[in-house]
Amino acid sequence: MIPQILFIIVLAAAVYLFSKNVGKIRRNILLGKDTDRSDNPALRWKTMAKIALGQTKMVKRPLAAVLHFFIYAGFIIINLEVMEILLDGVIGTHRIFSKPLGGLYNLLIGGFEILAILVLLACVVFLARRNIARLKRFSGVEMTKWPRSDANYILITEILLMTAFLTMNAADHKLQLLNFGHYIKAGSFPISSFISPLLPDSATSLEFIERFCWWFHITGILFFLNYVPYSKHFHILLAFPNTYYSNLKPKGEFTNMASVTNEVKAMLDPSFVPENIGEPGRFGAKDVTDLTWKNLMEAYTCTECGRCTSVCPANQTGKLLSPRKIMMDTRDRITEVGNNLDKHGKDYQDSKTLLDDYISREELWACTTCNACTDACPVNINPLEIIIEMRQYIVMEESQAPASLNIMFGNVENNGAPWKYSNADRLNWKG
Amino acid sequence: MEHPKSEIKVPTMAEMAAEGKQPDILFWVGCAGSFDERAQKITRDICKILNHTGISFAVLGTEESCTGDPAKRAGNEFLFQMQAMANIQVLDAYQIKKIVTGCPHCFNTLKNEYPGLGGNYEVIHHSELIQQLIDDGKLKAEGGESFKGKRITYHDPCYLGRGNNVYEAPRKALEILDADLVEMKRCKSNGLCCGAGGGQMFKEPEKGKKEINVERMSDVLEAKATVVAAACPFCMTMLSDGVKLADKEQEIQVLDIAEITVRANGL
Numbered sequence: 255m256i257p258q259i260l261f262i263i264v265l266a267a268a269v270y271l272f273s274k275n276v277g278k279i280r281r282n283i284l285l286g287k288d289t290d291r292s293d294n295p296a297l298r299w300k301t302m303a304k305i306a307l308g309q310t311k312m313v314k315r316p317l318a319a320v321l322h323f324f325i326y327a328g329f330i331i332i333n334l335e336v337m338e339i340l341l342d343g344v345i346g347t348h349r350i351f352s353k354p355l356g357g358l359y360n361l362l363i364g365g366f367e368i369l370a371i372l373v374l375l376a377c378v379v380f381l382a383r384r385n386i387a388r389l390k391r392f393s394g395v396e397m398t399k400w401p402r403s404d405a406n407y408i409l410i411t412e413i414l415l416m417t418a419f420l421t422m423n424a425a426d427h428k429l430q431l432l433n434f435g436h437y438i439k440a441g442s443f444p445i446s447s448f449i450s451p452l453l454p455d456s457a458t459s460l461e462f463i464e465r466f467c468w469w470f471h472i473t474g475i476l477f478f479l480n481y482v483p484y485s486k487h488f489h490i491l492l493a494f495p496n497t498y499y500s501n502l503k504p505k506g507e508f509t510n511m512a513s514v515t516n517e518v519k520a521m522l523d524p525s526f527v528p529e530n531i532g533e534p535g536r537f538g539a540k541d542v543t544d545l546t547w548k549n550l551m552e553a554y555t556c557t558e559c560g561r562c563t564s565v566c567p568a569n570q571t572g573k574l575l576s577p578r579k580i581m582m583d584t585r586d587r588i589t590e591v592g593n594n595l596d597k598h599g600k601d602y603q604d605s606k607t608l609l610d611d612y613i614s615r616e617e618l619w620a621c622t623t624c625n626a627c628t629d630a631c632p633v634n635i636n637p638l639e640i641i642i643e644m645r646q647y648i649v650m651e652e653s654q655a656p657a658s659l660n661i662m663f664g665n666v667e668n669n670g671a672p673w674k675y676s677n678a679d680r681l682n683w684k685g
Numbered sequence: 686m687e688h689p690k691s692e693i694k695v696p697t698m699a700e701m702a703a704e705g706k707q708p709d710i711l712f713w714v715g716c717a718g719s720f721d722e723r724a725q726k727i728t729r730d731i732c733k734i735l736n737h738t739g740i741s742f743a744v745l746g747t748e749e750s751c752t753g754d755p756a757k758r759a760g761n762e763f764l765f766q767m768q769a770m771a772n773i774q775v776l777d778a779y780q781i782k783k784i785v786t787g788c789p790h791c792f793n794t795l796k797n798e799y800p801g802l803g804g805n806y807e808v809i810h811h812s813e814l815i816q817q818l819i820d821d822g823k824l825k826a827e828g829g830e831s832f833k834g835k836r837i838t839y840h841d842p843c844y845l846g847r848g849n850n851v852y853e854a855p856r857k858a859l860e861i862l863d864a865d866l867v868e869m870k871r872c873k874s875n876g877l878c879c880g881a882g883g884g885q886m887f888k889e890p891e892k893g894k895k896e897i898n899v900e901r902m903s904d905v906l907e908a909k910a911t912v913v914a915a916a917c918p919f920c921m922t923m924l925s926d927g928v929k930l931a932d933k934e935q936e937i938q939v940l941d942i943a944e945i946t947v948r949a950n951g952l
Contacts, residue, residue: 683728
């Protein structure tokens with residue numbers, strides 16, 4: 255009875271803490287401006303199924319795709335086993351699914367074991383890629399101590415969880431063969447049977463190992479659950495809504511700002527009555543709250559894989575711009591704004607902004623708007639939109655565009671071309 | 686090799702309207718196509734293709750103005766929308782239904798960003814027009830220069846490729862040639878930008894290790910191409926500069942899809 259009560263307390267605390275932190279992230283995301291992504295639900299479901307569930311954008315890098323798929327499939331499918339473990343923990347049973355599932359149960363446990371070893375191996379390779387092979391994609395100015403540690407913590411935790419799971423099965427299997435206590439014969443153990451010979455033969459030691467691993471595994475999962483909202487690993491959840499709310503328009507199409515349309519129409523036609531488009535904000539984005547909730551959701555979805563940065567022409571030629579940094583800065587700043595809100599209330603303003611305190615102008619002006627980053631992102635994150643929104647603030651609110659661009663603007667305004675040619679000469683090419 | 690300039694027939698919309706005529710398609714020349722010397726030649730070649738295939742077309746001439754694309758990408762939404770609204774007034778006054786552009790940036794802006802501001806037209810890029818003409822059997826690769834033995838690679842402009850998923854049309858114009866076609870390491874959706882987009886054409890690049898067009902040139906050299914096919918006047922500038930910087934002007938030519946088509950047909 256005591257283990258059950260203890261288990262229920264731990265479980266309830268973990269679930270409570272997790273929902274509280276997810277709620278905070280949701281609140282932070284909704285600090286962004288509104289944007290309508292409710293159109294075309296059929297295509298949205300399809301996009302989510304293809305890109306998040308089917309991981310179709312991962313295949314561009316085949317090795318990473320296969321290894322990631324092992325971990326992804328392992329995560330989803332082994333969760334069935336976690337359900338059994340949770341039920342056992344709450345009710346105080348042992349392998350509660352074994353009776354109702356019969357022969358299928360053996361197949362499932364065997365399958366989980368194979369997935370577990372694949373997850374474990376994939377995590378080892380991923381650790382090696384980051385720490386021994388030191389792939390260029392995992393370095394860069396934004397990959398400071400915390401992002402690097404975060405990635406390693408995730409991989410090490412997963413290795414530990416899988417090891418505990420397999421060792422638990424090995425001990426259980428051995429106890430089953432000894433006909434010990436409540437360890438009924440259930441499950442098949444294609445992987446853990448290799449661990450069994452390494453374990454002691456005494457039933458009490460085995461029972462201790464089995465119980466220890468059982469508790470280590472499930473409390474580890476509950477701990478990890480609560481680590482995820484603080485980590486880049488949150489992509490396992492947000493990848494789904496983030497792809498559902500994808501931009502469905504051609505990548506070349508940039509949003510036309512409705513607030514500007516009203517002003518332009520009023521200029522061209524003094525009798526024009528603007529449509530109500532909500533309270534007038536500033537043009538473009540100076541801070542994270544000027545961005546849309548979708549931009550902010552993307553910031554929390556980013557798992558810092560660096561595919562965007564590795565294909566960015568500016569980054570590849572040594573410029574300061576890194577699309578991954580744009581997303582990480584946006585996430586760090588909105589988290590800071592959210593924390594300020596919790597600590598100091600809603601009227602508090604710190605003296606910081608996303609522009610200048612996090613993202614420099616040099617980074618923003620280096621972008622060629624080529625869409626390589628948005629194409630490369632496996633979960634359809636759009637760093638380009640944030641870059642453009644920040645350029646809009648610099649140009650339209652501050653008039654601080656680089657001098658050469660101001661000359662270009664002047665030319666377009668005065669002669670209808672970005673260069674200083676007279677419009678009267680537009681047909682001179684004919685000869 | 687080029688025919689005397691006077692041979693191309695290019696009516697303006699104003700002239701057409703005065704005669705009470707309406708062309709089937711408007712050729713949107715674009716600023717680069719109008720003023721940049723290298724791009725002007727491509728503009729004339731697009732007209733030659735239109736003349737050769739007997740398409741009824743016209744240009745706006747002095748009534749054309751920048752689409753606003755460079756202003757929008759550089760963050761000046763206000764200037765972009767001013768340009769767009771003014772252009773839409775002109776296009777609508779002439780009751781334009783279909784537009785072909787010589788530039789992927791004009792193409793993208795007119796096609797995708799004008800509808801939201803009230804300008805609805807069927808917009809195609811000149812590579813798509815060339816593809817349609819080839820598919821319809823109206824355009825072949827005969828009677829002109831042979832590309833036999835040439836090794837041609839195609840550089841995807843961002844606003845045609847990733848921006849609008851037009852990857853096959855320009856390649857079609859190359860496939861009908863008797864030439865050796867080769868893809869660069871970074872091509873199609875993985876294509877590397879020439880470095881001119883997003884307003885970069887009009888400013889100095891930020892501090893870095895090298896220029897983007899020099900980086901792109903490494904792909905061209907690796908592919909051992911003797912001809913780089915382009916489909917955008919800005920890419921044309923950047924790639925031509927890249928070839929110059931690599932000191933390969935004798936070995937590598939940069940030609941627009943339209944120029945290649947004109948040469949192959951001896952127009």
